[in-house]
Amino acid sequence: MAPKVLVSDKLSETAVQIFRDRGIDVTFDPSIGKDKDKLLEVIGQYDGLAIRSATKVTEKVLAEATNLKVIGRAGIGVDNVDIPAASKKGVIVMNTPFGNSVTTAEHAISLMMAVARQIPEANESTHAGKWEKSRFMGVELTAKTLGVIGAGNIGGIVCDRARGLKMKVVAFDPFLSEERAAKLGVTKVELDELLAKADFITLHVPLTDKTRNILSAENIAKTKKGVRIINCARGGLVDEAALAEAIKSGHVAGAGFDVFEVEPATESPLFNLPGVVVTPHLGASTTEAQENVALQVAEQMSDYLLTGAVQNALNMPSVTAEEARVMGPWVKLAGHLGAFAGQLTDEPIKAINILYDGAVSEMNLDALGCAAIAGVMKATNPDVNMVSAPVLAKERGVQISTTTQDKSGAFDGYIKLTVVTDSRERSIAGTVFSDGKPRFIQIKGINIDAEVGEHMLYTTNKDVPGIIGTLGGTLGANGVNIANFTLGRKDAGGDAIAMLYLDAAPTDNALEALRGTGLFQQVRPLEFALG
CATH class of the missing domain: 3.30.70.260 (ACT domain)
Structure with missing residues (x-):
């Protein structure tokens, strides 16, 4: 029977057609995303749910989603999805992080230019029939220093565009390697150095406990006098009240904000301040970006439901279609090894150790590990799967370790799984023969050749x-x-x-x-x- 997908938000007809062309039974009803009761009523019928930002996938919705396997968010932000609850339920959550990267980066550059030249205020003044040429004295971008906080996908594009504008670029990003910095043509610095040097600062990081208020009152005070601050990433990265005070005092010359701590933002300390340009979360709002993310999420969800390929998942290792084809027997083997150990273990498990030998050590070990852990956990929770198993193991305090080694025996590759309890260790090893069938090859250190x-x-x-x-x-x-x-x-x-x-x-x-x-x-x- 064909998988069933519900599209509960506005996606393009072209994206919906992708589901149909791939043989998926799709229901396209954008009204459901705004009707919580209706969503609760129908969600149990579907294997997949495609959304934008209107649909709220709460723990209550997931409780009714008895057949749901994947949620696809057309866009980057997944604030409207309870990811921990989805993980416990075994539902993969995907987003499309690259479909609107260029659009968001361009919007950041646009806001930077608008702030630098006071374009919105000059536009309003000129429309009013005034000719206040001397009032709107701007600054050039050429030769100015741009501080980029977060040099990932979008931040990297901003770096590239800024260098094209002949700006000097410094970047703060704990995950930015020296090689990547050199390729981008930027100087990697610590945050305090960026704050002290930058004429413009733009933020391109997710909102986490570590990044919340990364531009706090304290850090804003460390910035160069006359700095201009741009935020097209996430509300909450900047202390809006502290920034407003810094603008009023003259320490900060201006700001361009597309995102706010509370959205929709009907009020903000930044509103109606001179030198401040604000837009209503338009970073991804171009025709091209909206189409790109819609097409991408339809392809990703179809690939997963039909082939097992996992792309851009937030709670599951990514597995390409080719990996899914090649690794299929090994994923089954990992699950069988875990199932054997789990069914034989009657006391609490302290640790699961997995050894990958030979050819298998070059495969996607994250996915194989999830399959093995799921096999172990199914002995006590039959509903667990590759998504929910690592969550359950962590909740139970089970330590997971992985080891790889070069080919060491008669087999081109094998997996050995060891379960550790307070009283004993239990090990089982297996391989996949040329016929694609998993075999158990060792139990308790005793060699065997057992078909599963x-x-x-x-x-x-x-x-x-x-x-x-x-x-x-x-x-x-x-x-x-x-x-x-x-x-x-x-x-x-x-x-x-x-x-x-x-x-x-x-x-x-x-x-x-x-x-x-x-x-x-x-x-x-x-x-x-x-x-």
Whole structure:
């Protein structure tokens, strides 16, 4: 059955058509995004939800979203989505961070020019029939120093445009490498140095606990007298009241703001101040940008629902369509390894350690790790998936570690998963053969070659005669047919294991009969999701 997607905000008809062309059953009804009750009523029918900013995806909405797998936000900001609640629910949240980058960067440059030359005020004066040429004395941008706070995608474009205007550019960004700074042609500095040197400051960082009020009253006081400040990123990055006072005192010469701490902004300390240019969050408001982000979110959501490819997700590692195709069997293997360890572990888990050997160590390890953790966690929470599993593990205080190594054995690559509890460690390793089928290759340090089936039986015992006969005879007497049978041992007479692939789950009578023989230390039925 085709996946179902609800488009609850205004997206272009071209974007909606992308869903249709990809074979997705799409409902396009922008009125639903503004009707909370209607959204709650219908959301349970859909696998995907495509939104802009009007639809509010709250914890209450997610509780009713029984089939939802992905939320796609056409744009950058996801303030209207409860991402922690979506993660717990196992719903991927995607945005389109690059579709409006150029548009937002151009708006920042436009505001900088407008502030520098007092264009809005001069425009208003001239329309009023005045000719106040001497009143509007501006400043040039050429040879001025632009301080860019945040040199990521949008900030990087601003740096490029500013250099084209012959400005000197300094950038503060903890994640900016020297190589990237050199490529952008900017000087990497600490924040205090930027504040002291910049004639213009523009912000291009997300709003986080670390960036909130990054231009506080204290930091505004550190700026160069006559500085002009531009914010097209997020409201809350600048203390608006402190900036207003600095403008009134003459320390700051002007400001250009497209975003505000409270939006819609019907009032602000910055309103009606001389030298201040304000716009109503127009950074992404161009025909090209609106179309780009709509098309991008439709493609991303379609790719995920049809191929498993994950792009621009905020709560899940990205996986390209090619990676999804190549890694599919390995993702299944990682899940099976986790499921084995999870079903055999009856006490709280302290740590999950994952070793990637050989060829698999070059793959997308974040995605493989999520699959393995999900496999472990499903033993106690069947609804968990690759999105919600890391959240659940963190909530339980489970430490996750990852190790890679070059090819070390007979296999081109393998994954080894170890679960640690207070009393023991349990390890299992597996690989994917050329037929694309996952295999278990080692349990408890004992080498085996076991195909993974939906219904399996795992036993441990001492290596003594009669084990095979006892297993076969007891299961047969209880109507359980064996599809595949794998044995392994460390040494003759030492520890031994068996993995049996069964046509159906073993009955309670069969399990009790095996345990009653006194030959087995463990008799554990296992279930694996093969789909």
